Amino acid sequence: MRPLALLALCASTVAAAEPPSFTKDVAPILFENCMSCHREGEAAPFPLTSYSEAKKRGALISAVTEARYMPPWHAAPADVRYRDERRLSEEQIGTLKAWVEAGMPEGDPGRLPAPPEFAEGWQLGEPDLVVRMPEAFEVPAEGPDLYRSFAIPLPAGGDRWVRAIEFRPSARGASHHALFFADPSGEALEADSADGGPGFAGMRELRRSERGGGLGGWAVGGAPQMLPDGLARPLPAGSALVVQMHFHPSGKIEREQASLGLYFAPEAPQRTLTGVQTPPLFGRLAGIDIPAGESRYVVKDSFELPIAVDAYGVGGHAHYLCSEMKMTATLPGGEVKTLLWIDRWDFAWQERYYFREPLRLPAGTVLETELIYDNSAANPANPHRPPRHVAWGRGSEDEMGSVSLEVLAAKESELAELRAAQRRQIRQAIANRFLSAISGGSR
Ligand code: HEC
Structure with a gap:
């Protein structure tokens, strides 16, 4: 066959290929x-x-998927796989695009798959304890995003161990995320009753x-998510449950009075889930001090694991100015693994990323964190117009930042060594701050 004829044949087979249809492909x-998010009431x-x-x-669907703005998923591909990863494949993105370009044909209605069923009720089964926010908080229809914490008293009892908390918000259109804390100090209940309305303002990290x-x-x-068998997080006797919430006004007034289902482990776990945060204390000692207009302010910290650990998941925390964060692990042999890389940090998505399989990190592994902040006017998330000097602080318009790895000591008996190394790291950071203060340096 002559080349031209071959070309013509190829072209005609391509043209004859069915464009994607809604029912079969989209x-x-x-x-x-x-x-899971784009349905009534979500x-x-x-x-x-x-x-x-x-x-x-x-x-719009084609544009936001091609830009990877949707589905929202902020972790760039790393050297670990995450559970429940929300990332479309290139092929899926291509299908959506080709469907739009073909004029969005519906296709054979008989081929429409059954839509997924979303369990009503508690998805993890009947909880051991159900609590509810004591009062409803009214989320206004319009206005900026709101951060508010709520302290929920718990029935008396001894120390408890939490395997999961299932959260059921009532303001489903306006509730964006929630973080849960145990507060045995009474501080949160005090702050809640001191504030006139339900809950208390702000998002300060409780002691x-x-x-x-x-x-x-x-x-x-x-x-x-239920923690794997045998693992649980401590809820000390006498604690209140603190729920720190982020609301995004939805266009209509909504009332938030969330219910929470708590699932307890029958006994104290044999192994202790613990966090390795770099820099520690959300960067409090890292000298975060960002000049107005600075577009690439870098904070780095590292921590050498004194013992072998199994890592379960990773998550970052920072406020509005952070633009990028990364944690790598350099194994004793020199191999570098990226555990988390958020290349476009978005304050609205404070997620934890759980590994599909626990990752063994040997003693001597060095965890390195890099946080990058953009305090220029070009950063659309910058809360200050014009930009202002920003330092470490608990207010949402201050900055902080760290990446935390959730780990188990490979040998529980070695956990104390990990904790001792973490205390040394904090003491060292305090000493460094002191030295830089007396030498007159700002960092
Ligand atoms: C985890 C929840 C979630 C998932 C999953 C999700 N979305 Fe969204 N989507 C949102 C939220 C919240 C908004 C509105 C806020 C925003 O734009 O960030 C939104 C907004 C949008 C918009 C409007 C964007 C704009 O600029 O107006 C489009 C289009 C969209 N999503 C398409 C999709 C498509 C297509 C998928 C699946 C491939 C998807 N979304 C998956 C939560 C989700």
């Missing part, structure tokens, strides 16, 4: 990857559950015990 992608602004709903926004009072979190579209 609906399975939307049902699987979008509907946080996304419109449903994507039928042909007509998808067709109305076809061009946490050395063990870390974090009890996990919830983010829009996320499924509740």
Whole structure:
């Protein structure tokens, strides 16, 4: 066959290939990857559950998936795989695009797959304890995002161990994420009653015990997670449950009075889940001090693991100015693994990323964190116009930052060594701050 004829043949087979249709190709992608948030009563602004709903926004769907703005997933590909990863494949993105370019055909209605079913009720089964925010908090229809914490008293009892907290917000359109803490100090209950309205303003990190009072979190579209068998987080006797929430006004007034289902382990776990935070204390001693206009302010910290650990998950925390954060592990042999890389940090998505398989990190592994802040006017997330000098602080317009790895000591008996190394790291950071203060340096 002459080359030209061959070309013509190829062209005609391509043209004859069916363009993607909604029922056969597009609906399975939307049902699987979008509907957890894009359906009636959930946080996304419109449903994507039928042909007509998808067709109305076809061009936008193609644009936001191609830009990887949707589905929201902020961790760039790393050297670990995460559970419940929300990332479309290049092929899926291509299908959505080709469908829009072909004029968004519906296809054979008989091929429409059954939409996924979302369990009503508690997804993890009947909780051991159900609590509810004592009063409803009114989220206004309009205005800036709101951060508010609520202290929920718990029935008396001894020390408890939490395997999971399932969170059921009532203001489903406005509730974006929630973080849970145990507060045995009474501080949060005091702050809640001192503030006139339900809850208390702000998002200050409560003074946490050395063990870390974090009890996990919830983010829009996320499924509740049960810790693996034998693991649980401590809820010391007499603690209040603190729920720190982020609201994004939805266009109508909504009332938040969330219910929380707590699932307890029958006994204290044999192994202790613990956090390795770099820099420690959310960067309090890292000298964070960002000049107005500085577009690339870098904070680095590292920590050498004195013992072998199994890492379960990773998460970062910073406020509005952070633009990028990364944690790598350099193994004793020199191999470098990226554990978390958020290349476009978005304050609205404070998520934890759990590894599909626990990752063994040998003693001598060096964890390195790099946080980058953009305090220029070009950063659309900058709360100050014009930019202002920003330093470490608990207010949302101050900055902080760290990446935390959730780990188990490979040998429980060695946990004390890890804790001792963490205390040394904090003492060293205090000494460094002191030295730089007396030598007149700002960092
Ligand atoms: C985890 C929840 C979640 C998932 C999953 C999700 N979305 Fe969204 N989506 C949102 C939220 C919340 C908004 C509104 C706020 C925003 O724009 O960030 C939104 C907004 C949008 C918008 C409007 C963007 C704009 O600029 O107006 C489009 C289009 C969209 N999503 C498409 C999709 C598609 C397509 C998928 C699946 C491939 C998807 N989303 C998956 C939560 C989600």
